[in-house]
Every structure is written in C-alpha cells, then in structure tokens.
Amino acid sequence: MTVRVPAKKVEELLKLLQNCLVKKRLTLKELQSLTGKLSFCSQAVRAISQVTTVSTRGTSESRISPAGVFTDDLQQEANILLDNSLAANTKKAYIVGLERFSEFKRQYGLSDAWPPTVEQVVRFVAWLSLQKLSHKTAKSYLSSIAFHCKLLDVVDPTKNFIVSKMVEGMQKDKKTHDNRLPITLSLLQGIVSKLNIVCSSVYEAKLFTAAFMLAFFGFLRVGEIAVPKKGLTKTKLYLGKTIWILGSSIIKQAFIAARLRPEGANLCLEPNIIWWQGYSGLTLAESKKKFLSLANVGNSPDYIVLHLGGNDLGRRSLVDLRKLIVELFRTILSIFPSVKIVWSAVLPRSNWRYSDNKVAMDKARKRLNSHGSSRALACGGHYLANSDFGKFEEHLFEKDGVHLSTLGTDIFLSNMSAGLEKFIKHNTPIHY
Structure with a gap:
C-alpha cells in the first residue's frame, strides 16, 4: 500500500510556504489556508509512517528505523534539544549578533561561508568600534559567532589572539568621561x-x-562603605588588597615598564596596592631568604605572586626544585596564614643558561609550572598561566632569548593585570 500526496498539492504547498517565508506578516485567511494544507499533508505522513513498502527486489524493507522513528524526526528532536539548551535572552542575543555580522559582510561584499576567516572577524570588531558600540556588545556578538562555529564543528576564529586584544583595546578606549562634579x-x-x-x-x-x-x-x-549584598549584618570597609610580586629580572623589567604606562605601577587596580620585588638572577633557592627579609619590612600581603624557577632549570634537578617550592610555600603560609599564593608560569626561552637542549628544558619548564600551579591551587591560591607565551616567539623576546621585548612586556603586564583583577573580584582559580 502506497500513500502519496498529489504532485500538484505539493507544488501549491511549497509555493505557499515560500511566499509566507518572505512576508513579515500574514493575514488570518493566509494562515488558515497554510494550516489547512499542512494538516492535509500530515494525514499522508502519518499513514506512511505506519506502513512497510516492498522494494523492486521483492524483499521487505522498512522506511523507518527499528524504533519506529524516522531519521528526520531524530534530527528534529536534536534541534529542539539544542534550542532548549539556550535561555530565551541568550537566544535573542545570538540572533542579533549573527544578524549584525551578516549585515557587516553584506555591506562590504564579503563571503558568507562558514567558518569566517580571522581577517573578517578582525574587521568586524573594527566596524563595531567605529559604530561606537561598547566592548560588552562586541563580546556578545563574538559569542554568537563562536556558538555558531561550535554547532557547525568548525574552527572558531573569535579565539584568535588579535581579536581578543582588539576587544580589550575597545574596553580601554571607550571609557566614558565622568561628568559628575565633586562634593565640596x-x-x-x-x-x-x-x-x-x-x-x-x-x-x-x-x-x-x-x-x-x-x-x-x-x-x-x-x-x-556600603553593604554589597542583602542579608549581610556587618558593613565591611574595603580599603583594597596588598599584593606582593616576587621574581627575577622579568618582574624587575615589568615594574620599570609599568611605571611608564598610564595604568601606573598598580596596573589600574586601585585601591589595591602592588609591591614589586624583582631581582636580577633570583633563584628558588634564594627566594626563601629574600622573602623573610621582605616580611620584616613590608605590609602583610593578601596576595603573593611568585614568578620564579626560570634561573634554576638545568642547574638543579626537578626533584630538588619541587622540594624548594614546597619549602617556600610552607614558609610563606607559616608567616602569613591567610595569604593567597599565585604561581606565575615560567616563560619559555630560546637560550637556557645551564643547558643547550632546548626541547628537554622546555619540557622541564612545563613540569615545573605544573607542580607550582598545583601547589598554589591546593592551598587555596591561584595560577597565572601566561598562555600568551605558550611557546617561544622571537618578537616577544629580546635578542638574548631570555628577557621580554617591549611588546612582550606589555602583554605580560596586561595579563598580570587581568589575572589579578579576576583573582580579587571573582576568586577565579586560573587565568590563562
């Protein structure tokens, strides 16, 4: 038994659907006509779903799955589940973001193929900036592109380093002028x-x-001076956190550069105070003694950032370096029990003082970072991964292959500022 919808009826229904898709509004009569035709076709669909057809070879083959469900129905159910996974407001935001991206591509005659290229996304962010939109709006639009790329299982260009830095630039560039007059x-x-x-x-x-x-x-x-949340019975006066940053010449160089930047030595994190302590050639073995001397003169810290270990690799075994990290952490916590320790990842190098085997040294560096970060997280601290320096790139370093270039120092400071802000405000365990 074969149940079919007449070809003429199918053609009429397709034309009607195409006309409805083009229109923004439908009259009641048009909607009733569409509903009636769809209802008629659904009768035939139900009938087909209950029968088994016979092939030309004479063997019986089911047109539905063993569970009695069409493949199209499975896909439809998958789409429904994906649609339900998003909140209504998120869905609207994604739709708006994709519409703006499509508008941008049409305006400049760019290809509508997916995934979009990094160049297209870079120009899109620049276009949004010229439209005087905020960095939050740009992030929302980029999130819609990223979500669509994930659905299509293609490369996400919004995670590109240049794109993220452009959004960060929008945030710093679009600061509104405060027109409020001071209280006299x-x-x-x-x-x-x-x-x-x-x-x-x-x-x-x-x-x-x-x-x-x-x-x-x-x-x-x-x-x-106000209570930040309902239900709190005590008002806490917030006077900022004290942050120590202890390390070798990388920290010393970063401090010198920070003082010349508009954000200043506090990295625009006021009222928090940063106390930079960078010493050329400082090693893990020397850091304990240095810390004890600082503890006698400095204010009690809320956070201690440790950027150490690069000068020890190749000179001492990883076993010894792990012991030194454990001993340093115990010393810090014995003097300041409530302090939060932040392990700042050792950066890659092209020139290691105690070894010419660059591959082996880079592996040792990653293992040292793994141990230092796990110890910091285990005692309630944080990990600053410095992911922008995942591998050695010449333009980020000086000719000696050890110290950072001007660009590398700027990126290091920006990452330090963003990481500390997340640690203090949101207690985020890791900043990449």
Missing part, C-alpha cells in the same frame, strides 16, 4: 543639614551623617 565641603554641609527632613528618624539622620562624613574625609566612594 559647602555642598556636604548642605546635604547634612537637610537629612532631618528626608530621614524617618533621628537615628537614620545620624547614621547617614556619619556615612557621608566618613566618605568625604576618607576619600571613599559610597560603594566602598
């Missing part, structure tokens, strides 16, 4: 004098008076 002493007196009128009690007026006076004379923002 006379203005403060005027505000305090009116509190008895606007407050519900004498206690409330005194409370706000104390808060405003503290904020004014302590140079604090209201957000720094």
Whole structure:
C-alpha cells in the first residue's frame, strides 16, 4: 500500500510556504489556508509512517528505523534539544549578533561561508568600534559567532589572539568621561543639614551623617562603605588588597615598564596596592631568604605572586626544585596564614643558561609550572598561566632569548593585570 500526496498539492504547498517565508506578516485567511494544507499533508505522513513498502527486489524493507522513528524526526528532536539548551535572552542575543555580522559582510561584499576567516572577524570588531558600540556588545556578538562555529564543528576564529586584544583595546578606549562634579565641603554641609527632613528618624539622620562624613574625609566612594549584598549584618570597609610580586629580572623589567604606562605601577587596580620585588638572577633557592627579609619590612600581603624557577632549570634537578617550592610555600603560609599564593608560569626561552637542549628544558619548564600551579591551587591560591607565551616567539623576546621585548612586556603586564583583577573580584582559580 502506497500513500502519496498529489504532485500538484505539493507544488501549491511549497509555493505557499515560500511566499509566507518572505512576508513579515500574514493575514488570518493566509494562515488558515497554510494550516489547512499542512494538516492535509500530515494525514499522508502519518499513514506512511505506519506502513512497510516492498522494494523492486521483492524483499521487505522498512522506511523507518527499528524504533519506529524516522531519521528526520531524530534530527528534529536534536534541534529542539539544542534550542532548549539556550535561555530565551541568550537566544535573542545570538540572533542579533549573527544578524549584525551578516549585515557587516553584506555591506562590504564579503563571503558568507562558514567558518569566517580571522581577517573578517578582525574587521568586524573594527566596524563595531567605529559604530561606537561598547566592548560588552562586541563580546556578545563574538559569542554568537563562536556558538555558531561550535554547532557547525568548525574552527572558531573569535579565539584568535588579535581579536581578543582588539576587544580589550575597545574596553580601554571607550571609557566614558565622568561628568559628575565633586562634593565640596559647602555642598556636604548642605546635604547634612537637610537629612532631618528626608530621614524617618533621628537615628537614620545620624547614621547617614556619619556615612557621608566618613566618605568625604576618607576619600571613599559610597560603594566602598556600603553593604554589597542583602542579608549581610556587618558593613565591611574595603580599603583594597596588598599584593606582593616576587621574581627575577622579568618582574624587575615589568615594574620599570609599568611605571611608564598610564595604568601606573598598580596596573589600574586601585585601591589595591602592588609591591614589586624583582631581582636580577633570583633563584628558588634564594627566594626563601629574600622573602623573610621582605616580611620584616613590608605590609602583610593578601596576595603573593611568585614568578620564579626560570634561573634554576638545568642547574638543579626537578626533584630538588619541587622540594624548594614546597619549602617556600610552607614558609610563606607559616608567616602569613591567610595569604593567597599565585604561581606565575615560567616563560619559555630560546637560550637556557645551564643547558643547550632546548626541547628537554622546555619540557622541564612545563613540569615545573605544573607542580607550582598545583601547589598554589591546593592551598587555596591561584595560577597565572601566561598562555600568551605558550611557546617561544622571537618578537616577544629580546635578542638574548631570555628577557621580554617591549611588546612582550606589555602583554605580560596586561595579563598580570587581568589575572589579578579576576583573582580579587571573582576568586577565579586560573587565568590563562
């Protein structure tokens, strides 16, 4: 038994569907006509799904799967599950992002093939910047492209180093000018004098008076003295974290460069304070003694960033270096029990002082980073992976193959700033 929809009916239905897809709106009559034709065809589909046809060879072959479900139905169900995995707002954001990307490609006559090239994405970010859009909007649009690439199982160009740095540049370039005027002493007196009128009690007026006076004379923002979340019974006065960065000449060079940057030595992380301690040629074996001397003169740190080990590789065995790391961590935690230790990954080199075997030295470097990061994470600290330096690239280093170039130092500082911000604000364990 064979059930078919007449060819004329199929042709009429296809034309009607094509017309409906082009239109933005449908009249009630058009919608009723479409529904009726689809309903008619669905009768035949149900009938087909219940029968078994006979092939020309005379053997019976099922047109459906053993479970009684068409392959098309499986694909449809897979699409539904993928669609349900996204929240409604996320779905809308992805649709808008892809529409803007398509608009950009049409405007400049670019290919609509997927995956898009890195050059297309780079130009798209530049186009968004010229449209005066924020970096958050750019990130949202790039997320839609990345999600679509993952669905198609193709290479994601949005993860390219240049693309991420351009978005970071948008964030720093699009800072809005603060037009608010500062609170003067006379203005403060005027505000305090009116509190008895606007407050519900004498206690409330005194409370706000104390808060405003503290904020004014302590140079604090209201957000720094207010309760950040509901349900907290105590107000915590946030005066910033103290961060030590201890390391060799890489840290010393980074500190010199940081002072010349607009962000300054604190890497634009105020009110947090960074205390840079970089010493040329510093080794893990010497770091314990150096730390003990710093502990006698420096303020108690909340974070200690360790960028050590590069000068030890090839000179000592990995077993000895692991013992030195364990001993250093114990010493730090015995003096500052609540401090969070951050292990900053040792960078690659093209020239190692104690060995000419570059392959073996790079393997040893990765193993040392693995041990240092695992120890830091195990005691509640963090890992700064410095993934931009995953392998040696000449333009990021000086001619000696050890110290960073101007570009390499800028990237190192940007990564340090981003990592510390995530560690402090979000307690993220690892920054890549």
